[in-house]
Amino acid sequence: MEVRCMMCGKKESIGKDHVEYNKLSKNPKAVYICTLCMARTYHEAKEGQKPNKPM
Template sequence: MEKKCLSCRKNYIISSTDLQYKKLIQNPHALYICTNCSRGMQKDAQTSTGLNPDMLDHHDKYLR
């Protein structure tokens, strides 16, 4: 399956190993954000808010 990243506008071939694959199969019109852009957005959000996901739920880090 080929999708275009909403952020960087590059085309990506999505394989079954991609974390968003199941979402995209269930809804072919769903938006896709590549891993690099996703990490960048997460890092920007953490920097601007000063929050880290591990600070919010101490048990979540063990489930990842």
């Protein structure tokens, strides 16, 4: 199945063993976010929660 990342637009092909395959096969318009964008978003969220360092 060919899917496109909602954040970066990269096309990926996922197999039946992929975690989100069932969700995407039932609803082709479901949101898909690739692992790179998911990691980037997770990192930015963690960095945003850290207190600012004093200058």
